[in-house]
Amino acid sequence: MARVALVLTMVGGLAGCGGGSPFAPEKVAVTPTAPTAAETPSLSLDPNVSSHSKFAWDPARSLTMNAVTYDSVSDKLVINNLPFDGPEGIYDNVLTFANGAKAYKSRSTETTGQMPHYAVFVSTVAMQATSAAGANWLGYGNSGANVNRTGFRLPAGGEYIYVGKYAATRVFDGRTGLELVTGDLRLIVDVLDFDPKAGVQGDIAGRIFNRTRVFSVLPVALNRFSSTTATQGRALPDVILAEVGFSTTEGSFDNGTAESYAPDTTAWESGTYSGILGGTSGEQIGGYTVITGTADVQSVRYQVQNYTLAGVNGVASGLDSISQTQLQDMLNAGETLPSVLLAPPLPTDAVATTSSFVDLQLRTDYTAREIGVFVGTQVPTTP
Incomplete structure (x- = not known):
């Protein structure tokens, strides 16, 4: 989507222009310390200039992050080209997830870093991967991802399994707020098949599973989807990583298909993965991964009872106490829907004739974009 513009009002608020704006962002008063920074690329310059580093770079879709550095001594990230995350772009560690991935938050003062940004970071000895996004855009806002390595040598010919960790920033178009997501990774790699074609020989496929929303920045008060209930802890469907070829010369792969599906097997999210x-x-x-789709899908099973009373037919439904419209509003507000709605008690002297359950699947009226990163390690081969 197009980059979202901002207009500062004279009354100290923030008003929207061009599709989105941050309202009342939370702030942490921290005095930033400027890192030693090399010259960084301009917005028009593609940062993908090295085979050892790959960015999700597409300014037309507001994927603008073009440089990231991790300071292992102070456990900080320095990220470039995300507006309103502070002039130095410093992110401090605020959380370590159960799977070992880490979360970081941008610094702010009374006059800088007015848009809170969050980043997730996963790493191994030879690999680092980072995703970052702002929390209070009404649209997806500016974000990005990067994966980089210390070096590369092709594995010996054969098939391999890689397992590891996944983390993501998840933002919305149609409401504010942000979610951080974690999960597990399993990839299979075949080094020698397919036969070489245009520099591509190997094949990769896999899945991201145990995908869970583990941290939420709630929609701000002026948003019509404002809620006091967080989405934290709610599961998301597995992401299927369809097969994609890779260059055995550079060990690089691009734009494999990534998809997830709702419980009724209809499409939920779609996008691509590279690495x-x-x-x-x-x-x-x-x-x-960069995937977009419906922000949330939930299913409700409600009971329907048919009965007769004094020769007159009647129906009692689980939707008598809460309507489908009310359920939709709850879903849009980020709340967890009841899994089962029982019909109310039948009137006195009524005789039940039939009883059944109906499955109702609801989808949010707005969409989400999740930018995830993953790192995996090869499972030792067995004879």
């Missing part, structure tokens, strides 16, 4: 192999013997793999 690189790394390590002294190709024992590591890392990459990023």
